[in-house]
Amino acid sequence: xxxKSIRTMVKLISxxxxxxxxxxNIKRSSPDLNLIxxxxxxxxxxxxxxAKKRKIAHVTPKDFTRSHRV
Amino acid sequence: MxxxxxxxxxxxxxxxxxxxxxxxxxxxxxxAAGKSTIDDPQRNPFFPNKNTTNGRxxxxxxxxxxxxxxxxxxxxxxxxxxxxxxxxxxYQDKFDNxxxxxxxxxxxxxxxxxxxxxxxxxRKEAIENMDAIILEKRPRYKRxxxxxxxxxxxxx
Numbered sequence: 001x002x003x004k005s006i007r008t009m010v011k012l013i014s015x016x017x018x019x020x021x022x023x024x025n026i027k028r029s030s031p032d033l034n035l036i037x038x039x040x041x042x043x044x045x046x047x048x049x050x051a052k053k054r055k056i057a058h059v060t061p062k063d064f065t066r067s068h069r070v
Numbered sequence: 071m072x073x074x075x076x077x078x079x080x081x082x083x084x085x086x087x088x089x090x091x092x093x094x095x096x097x098x099x100x101x102a103a104g105k106s107t108i109d110d111p112q113r114n115p116f117f118p119n120k121n122t123t124n125g126r127x128x129x130x131x132x133x134x135x136x137x138x139x140x141x142x143x144x145x146x147x148x149x150x151x152x153x154x155x156x157x158x159x160x161y162q163d164k165f166d167n168x169x170x171x172x173x174x175x176x177x178x179x180x181x182x183x184x185x186x187x188x189x190x191x192x193r194k195e196a197i198e199n200m201d202a203i204i205l206e207k208r209p210r211y212k213r214x215x216x217x218x219x220x221x222x223x224x225x226x
């Protein structure tokens with residue numbers, strides 16, 4: 001198998017259930033994509049969410065409080 | 071010069087004439103309205119009849135094709151009511167009271183045809199509730215909605 005590349009193709013599907021979809025080429029490490037785009041079949045802006053689940057390395061958010069300090 | 075009933079009867083087509091000789095019309099003989107037994111003197115020649123000794127069914131003396139032929143010939147002379155009751159319907163009676171097949175009345179349809187109403191309903195509902203769906207993932211969309219309300223133009 002080829003080595004995994006940095007970027008991947010994801011399919012975003014309209015939450016208006018019209019079957020309208022859009023493809024994006026994003027970084028493999030980026031979180032789940034959901035965008036508000038125009039759906040011509042629904043004739044309005046709708047939420048587009050990823051069709052398939054993909055593995056994302058979970059990044060712990062940086063802690064800027066000083067709770068770790070003594 | 072008009073014919074006597076006996077003369078008219080002799081002039082009927084051979085098939086009909088011979089049928090009435092064997093199976094006299096209703097006032098002179100009675101016939102069962104449907105299936106019966108072979109021993110029954112009033113058995114109907116157009117229906118299958120059962121032999122009670124061996125439990126077997128015997129086909130009608132006159133096949134569907136022949137019975138239809140008899141009916142249509144009798145209809146020409148207006149004698150269709152003199153024949154014994156038939157399992158079949160013809161002409162106006164058939165047009166009014168046809169036995170439709172189950173599959174014709176309650177069509178199964180294709181899978182996509184059965185699922186289509188629900189699919190369209192779900193789509194309609196999703197479009198109606200789209201603002202709420204967007205707000206769930208993007209709480210800041212509320213600002214956009216407020217802006218849209220402000221910009222909204224009315225006729226007055």
